Amino acid sequence: MKPLTMLHSGEMEVVTSSAQIFSRVFRQLRPRTPLPRIDVEFRTYANANAKVKLDQGLLEVRLADTLAGAPEPVMEALAEILLCKLLRRPVPESSNARYRRFLNQRDVRRNLDLVRQIRGRKRVEPARGNHYDLDEMFEDLNFRYFFGLMAKPVLGWSPNASRTLLGHYDPPHNAIVLSRILDRAEVPRLAVEYVLFHEMLHLRHPAEHRGARRCVHTPAFKEAEKQFGELREAKSLLRLL
Numbered sequence: 001m002k003p004l005t006m007l008h009s010g011e012m013e014v015v016t017s018s019a020q021i022f023s024r025v026f027r028q029l030r031p032r033t034p035l036p037r038i039d040v041e042f043r044t045y046a047n048a049n050a051k052v053k054l055d056q057g058l059l060e061v062r063l064a065d066t067l068a069g070a071p072e073p074v075m076e077a078l079a080e081i082l083l084c085k086l087l088r089r090p091v092p093e094s095s096n097a098r099y100r101r102f103l104n105q106r107d108v109r110r111n112l113d114l115v116r117q118i119r120g121r122k123r124v125e126p127a128r129g130n131h132y133d134l135d136e137m138f139e140d141l142n143f144r145y146f147f148g149l150m151a152k153p154v155l156g157w158s159p160n161a162s163r164t165l166l167g168h169y170d171p172p173h174n175a176i177v178l179s180r181i182l183d184r185a186e187v188p189r190l191a192v193e194y195v196l197f198h199e200m201l202h203l204r205h206p207a208e209h210r211g212a213r214r215c216v217h218t219p220a221f222k223e224a225e226k227q228f229g230e231l232r233e234a235k236s237l238l239r240l241l
């Protein structure tokens with residue numbers, strides 16, 4: 001059987017809050033101490049990544065908002081580092097290493113993004129494809145589902161015809177890119193419209209950070225997606241691609 005087609009990668013449905021992670025780690029380090037109340041907040045920090053403070057049964061955790069999308073194992077490593085320091089325990093070397101590796105990778109990725117933006121080499125081909133015109137489809141969907149109020153992002157086709165990544169919305173470039181595989185006569189218009197509509201909803205409903213995880217399909221997103229006329233039919237058409 002063909003694997004289920006994804007509209008884009010990196011979708012996370014399971015949400016473990018960072019407060020849960022911190023309380024789990026605290027319990028491991030201090031099994032007999034009553035668990036403090038835990039308050040995790042993400043803030044904009046220019047030069048710090050994380051701070052903790054334990055005061056009158058309240059553990060205050062303040063994290064840089066750039067950590068909000070960190071994967072759970074990384075958040076757990078960070079919790080171990082911070083809580084070990086707080087409780088004056090030796091920090092496990094594995095946690096240190098894992099957290100440092102994450103920061104390094106993140107910085108490398110960020111630099112690559114920056115370089116790509118500077119060179120302006122976002123690889124997108126014009127909205128008017130061989131078979132479908134994304135500008136025209138956008139206007140039509142905008143009128144039908146968004147009262148014509150959505151500002152038009154950059155629209156384009158990917159140079160490669162991916163079957164696994166049918167579309168994505170790229171916030172830094174404010175661009176919606178659809179896979180070239182959809183720009184063919186044998187692909188029903190409904191299927192292309194659905195992928196474009198889905199990506200337009202990403203523009204309207206940004207991803208939410210909940211603790212350590214990024215939730216791309218929020219409840220509001222899913223509610224809005226149900227407005228699409230022939231949702232089930234469109235989804236089954238995509239499975240036949």
Ligand SMILES: [Zn+2]
Pocket residue numbers: 007008198202216217
């Ligand atoms: Zn999506």
